[in-house]
Amino acid sequence: MSQDQQADYLPMVRPEIDEETIAGVADVLRSGWITTGPQNQRFEAELSAYFGGRPVKTFNSGTATMEIALRIAGIGPGDEVITTPMSWVATANVILEVGATPVLVDIDPLTRNLDLDLVERAITPRTRAILPVYLAGLPVDMDRLYAIAREHKLRVIEDAAQAMGSTWKGRRIGSFGDMVSFSFHPNKNLTSIEGGALVLNNEEEAKLAVKYRLQGITRTGYDGMECDVLGGKYNLTDVAARVGLGQLQHLARFNAQRLTLVRHYFEQLEGGAALKLGTQLPPRDFENSNWHMFQIMLPLDKLSIDRAAFMAQLHQRGIGSGVHYPALHLFKLYRARGFGPGMFLHAEQFGRASVTLPLFSSMRREDVERVCRAVNEICEQYRI
Numbered sequence: 001m002s003q004d005q006q007a008d009y010l011p012m013v014r015p016e017i018d019e020e021t022i023a024g025v026a027d028v029l030r031s032g033w034i035t036t037g038p039q040n041q042r043f044e045a046e047l048s049a050y051f052g053g054r055p056v057k058t059f060n061s062g063t064a065t066m067e068i069a070l071r072i073a074g075i076g077p078g079d080e081v082i083t084t085p086m087s088w089v090a091t092a093n094v095i096l097e098v099g100a101t102p103v104l105v106d107i108d109p110l111t112r113n114l115d116l117d118l119v120e121r122a123i124t125p126r127t128r129a130i131l132p133v134y135l136a137g138l139p140v141d142m143d144r145l146y147a148i149a150r151e152h153k154l155r156v157i158e159d160a161a162q163a164m165g166s167t168w169k170g171r172r173i174g175s176f177g178d179m180v181s182f183s184f185h186p187n188k189n190l191t192s193i194e195g196g197a198l199v200l201n202n203e204e205e206a207k208l209a210v211k212y213r214l215q216g217i218t219r220t221g222y223d224g225m226e227c228d229v230l231g232g233k234y235n236l237t238d239v240a241a242r243v244g245l246g247q248l249q250h251l252a253r254f255n256a257q258r259l260t261l262v263r264h265y266f267e268q269l270e271g272g273a274a275l276k277l278g279t280q281l282p283p284r285d286f287e288n289s290n291w292h293m294f295q296i297m298l299p300l301d302k303l304s305i306d307r308a309a310f311m312a313q314l315h316q317r318g319i320g321s322g323v324h325y326p327a328l329h330l331f332k333l334y335r336a337r338g339f340g341p342g343m344f345l346h347a348e349q350f351g352r353a354s355v356t357l358p359l360f361s362s363m364r365r366e367d368v369e370r371v372c373r374a375v376n377e378i379c380e381q382y383r384i
């Protein structure tokens, strides 16, 4: 690809890091303390304030955050955890990682999130937890979720990796509920390069989180050290924490910009070739979602090209796109555990036909228009 083309290439996502944050990172690097320390403490405190004062502990990835949440809940071999096949594979992998059994249920094709009717039906005496995912930042029906959990005495470990700043009936995701896990991967609405945070119920859980985060060690005084559980190496560096702090200041603006761009997407796609052919748009939620992604579903039976070719066409027009996600139960690791095609039809269909279009806070209105023109053009060109 030539330089010119690269210059106006529209990526699917691009983190927005301001100069103050970059300068702040330089200060941390010069400070002599670069791994977990004062910046991390501040980041945890600001996150805790953001979530209404609940205890928050950081980790070096969203995946680590989820795994430790499961360990804190005491979930392990013999336990079942109900989750969705339409997520990043980390969601189910962490359940395997702690030795428990992932029980998958299909998604609701409208919300693309796990279907709570199916969750209720999947509960057995071995079920210990529900692990919902808020795909693209759209929460599930939180009232219903917690009603089910209460009735069946289950833990809820929310994979809110994509839902930083999402709300439910005006309350922030993470400010209520059981354990809530976030990811700060560069693609997410708030990034710390890599990282994650767990919102906990009480100080006891927070202490466990700190212990599991660093080798299972507890320290007392200058030279007292004890290790009584098997922990890992999951702490967040101060460099990463400083990036996260810089992002947190702008999160409200980031999410407001995403919402504005999403409204523009809906307007621009209205009445175009893509919709006429049957392209499906995301649910029009302008209340709760932080609009982590804008995902369309292609009408593959009306097109002479497959999804990969569709994405290649976007790329040729200088537009990035992505797949979030292939249904995870179709991966070999899960097929080897008895899952397979035909088990979760809505997730499989979405996994085959969905395309994630560009959406990020520094994207412009004319970028949205360019994407919509391209999508309509490709649909027009390759309609059967």
Ligand SMILES: *Cc1c(COP(=O)(O)O)cnc(C)c1O
Residues within 6 Å of the ligand: 061, 062, 063, 064, 087, 088, 090, 091, 133, 134, 159, 161, 162, 183, 184, 185, 194, 195, 196
């Ligand atoms: C990003 C993401 C994760 C994993 O987060 P990492 O920080 O990449 O480990 C887990 N679940 C979902 C739904 C995600 O989007």
